[in-house]
Structure formats: structure tokens, C-alpha cells
Amino acid sequence: MPASLATTFLNHTYENPFMNASGVHCKDTKELNELDNSKSSTFITKSSTSLKREGNPEPRYFSVPLGSINSMGLPNEGFNYYLKYVIDRQQRMPKGNPAFFSVAGMSVDENLKMLKAVQDSDFNGVTELNLSCPNVPGKPQVAYDFDLLGEILQKVFEFFTKPLGVKLPPYFDFAHFDTAASILNRFPLVYVNCINSIGNGLYIDIEKESVVIKPKNGFGGLGGEYIKPTALANVRAFYTRLNPSIKIIGTGGIRTGGDAFEHLLCGATMLQVGTELYKEGVSVFDRIERELKEIMEKKGYTSIEQFRGKLRTL
Structure with missing residues (x-):
């Protein structure tokens, strides 16, 4: 029996667990x-701010042997541009896979304003609040400031009733996994995205x-193979700490079907591809899906649920 990559997420069955990483x-x-016409099962929009942003000066992205480094500065076409796109798509494809809509305001108030607009709109997909973006000068990003998290x-769940997930930065300490999970478990989130x-x-x-990029004197976010072990650790840490109703989207270092298998084994339900999509284009989804199926069939698995989350320890 051939392996099936069918994945159930929020009562909707996707033909596979793959999508792009926001950005x-x-x-x-x-x-x-x-993206919508590729082999990815769905997509997430660029994290939007209220108004269009040009982002940081070039060069701001650089491919390196084991991944990438970037300091993009949230270049995007603005909140209304992406909201119009996903709502128009709903009307055009009423039975299509639900899309994901990402917001990343530069302040708490901006995030609340955009989420209120999503709440009042006709969008019926999934919203992602990017909490791994700047807070205020001299303070850590939102998800590292546990009181602010x-x-x-x-404040969000005082009014927001649609499906909402959050994008998290990497955590590196068990105490931080514990503290973050205890906060996240207090709310009706549908997923967390690691990392x-x-x-x-x-x-x-x-x-x-x-240095190879211009912003911040060369300092930038690392992606790709460099970060896979950290991504897997965060997926596993939150899978074992969060309420079962909060799913995990695994992001970070997915370059092959084997990488995807590892994320699923750690407990991820959906998977996002970033650096490798940037390097290879949308054909990457065909290749990774084929490789994942080959691994599953070699191991005798016919569905992802037969091994998802079942990582063994020594």
C-alpha cells in the first residue's frame, strides 16, 4: 500500500503537510x-505590517553553504494587500485548502489593530501572530519577554475568536521551554510554529x-541546515509540554525528505520550508514529498500518524 502524506489540521485534511515559511x-x-499552484498543500502570506514597508537596505539576504543569513526588515506590501488576496482566493476557491495569514506589527498596539481587522473581516482561514519580531528598543523580542507574551x-483573546497560531523564536533552555509552555497553555491557540x-x-x-549583509553591521538571522537541530529541539520540547489541542508547525532546516521525517517524528503536524524554497523554487515541494514517501515506504509506514511524535529516547 503506497504511503499517504494526508494531514489533518483544524478539521481540514491537507494532501500533505508542506507549506512555505512566512517571508x-x-x-x-x-x-x-x-505557491498556490505548486505541490505545497497551502501557503502562508508574508508577515504584514499595517502599511507597506520597503525593509532594510540591500544586501540583506545571503546564501551560505549550510543555509542563509538575513536581516530583511519586514519588507511587505501592507496588511490590506494580503488580506484582500486571501479573501479573494476564498471567493474564487470556496473549497480550496484554508490559507494562513501572518501579521507582525512593530508594536503590541499595531498587532492588536491588525488582529481586530482580521476578526471583523470575511477571512476564514488561519491567522498567525509573529511573536518573534522586535518589541521596543532595548527590550528583547516579544516571545523572549515572558510577561509581555x-x-x-x-489582550488578543479578549476579542479574537478565529483560529490563531503564534510564530516563536528558538528557545535554548529547559526553564524557558517550561515557562513559555505554561503561558501558551493558558490560551486557546490552535498551533505554535517552531522556529x-x-x-x-x-x-x-x-x-x-x-560581513556579507549590510543591515546591523552584518548581524542577521540564520536559517537552513545550521538551525535544524535547534528547530527539532523546540518542536519536541513544545510537543511534550503543550496541551494536545495546540498543534506544532515545524520550521527550520527542512531540505530533504529525511529532514521532514525528523520534524514529524518530533511531533510536528505541518511543516514549513524556507531557505531551501528560496534556493530551489517551488519545485522543492515535489522533491521533498517524493523523498518523504520513499522513506515511509521503506519503513513500512502508510500514514504519517503511524510515527508522528513517536521519537524514541535512549
Whole structure:
């Protein structure tokens, strides 16, 4: 019996667990249409701010041997641009797979304003609140400020009743896993997305004796193979700590079917591809799906649920 990649998420069955990571191949309608017509089961929009942003000066993204480094600065077409796209798609494809809509305001108030607009709109997909973005100068990003994390979610769920997930940065300490999970478990979240890039890495061109991106004197978020072990650790840590009703989206270092298998084994339900999608284009989904099926069939699995979350320890 051939392996099936069918995945149930929020009472909807997707043909596979794959989608793009927010920020990659989703900045405009052309890229979103290409995703929608690819082998990915759904897509997430570029994290939007209230108004259009040009982002940081170029060069702000650089491919490196084991992944990427970037400091994009949230370039996007603005909240209304993406909301119109997903609502128009709903009307055009009423039976299509639900889309994901990402917001990443530059302040708590901006996030609340955008989420209220989503709540009042006709959008019936899934909303993602990016909590791994800047807070205020001199403070850590929102998800590293545990008091603020609880405060913003409390304010959100006073009015937001549609499906909502949150994008998290990587955590590196068991105490932080425990504290973050205890806060997240207080709210009716439908998922957490682990992880955003590992912040403030530095890559050096030894020939030029120089950094490779312009913003922040070369400091940027790491993605790709570099971050897979950290991503897997966060997926596993939250899978074993969160209420079963809160699903995990695994993001970070998914380059092959084997990488996807590892994320699923750790407990992820859906999977996002970022750096490799940037490097390879939307055909990456065909390849990774084929490789994942081959692994499953070699192991005798006919469905993802037969092994999802069943990581063995020694």
C-alpha cells in the first residue's frame, strides 16, 4: 500500500503537510499564486505590517553553504494587500485548502489593530501572530519577554475568536521551554510554529574580510541546515509540554525528505520550508514529498500518524 502524506489540521485534511515559511516566496500575488499552484498543500502570506514597508537596505539576504543569513526588515506590501488576496482566493476557491495569514506589527498596539481587522473581516482561514519580531528598543523580542507574551495573548483573546497560531523564536533552555509552555497553555491557540531564524548570527567573507549583509553591521538571522537541530529541539520540547489541542508547525532546516521525517517524528503536524524554497523554487515541494514517501515506504509506514511524535529516547 503506497504511503499517504494526508494531514489533518483544524478539521481540514491537507494532501500533505508542506507549506512555505512566512517571508519566503510570498511577498506579492505572483509568488503567492505560484505557491498556490505548486505541490505545497497551502501557503502562508508574508508577515504584514499595517502599511507597506520597503525593509532594510540591500544586501540583506545571503546564501551560505549550510543555509542563509538575513536581516530583511519586514519588507511587505501592507496588511490590506494580503488580506484582500486571501479573501479573494476564498471567493474564487470556496473549497480550496484554508490559507494562513501572518501579521507582525512593530508594536503590541499595531498587532492588536491588525488582529481586530482580521476578526471583523470575511477571512476564514488561519491567522498567525509573529511573536518573534522586535518589541521596543532595548527590550528583547516579544516571545523572549515572558510577561509581555502573556499580556499580549490575554489582550488578543479578549476579542479574537478565529483560529490563531503564534510564530516563536528558538528557545535554548529547559526553564524557558517550561515557562513559555505554561503561558501558551493558558490560551486557546490552535498551533505554535517552531522556529523562526536564530537571531544575530554573523557570517564572514574571508577573502574580503567583510560581513556579507549590510543591515546591523552584518548581524542577521540564520536559517537552513545550521538551525535544524535547534528547530527539532523546540518542536519536541513544545510537543511534550503543550496541551494536545495546540498543534506544532515545524520550521527550520527542512531540505530533504529525511529532514521532514525528523520534524514529524518530533511531533510536528505541518511543516514549513524556507531557505531551501528560496534556493530551489517551488519545485522543492515535489522533491521533498517524493523523498518523504520513499522513506515511509521503506519503513513500512502508510500514514504519517503511524510515527508522528513517536521519537524514541535512549
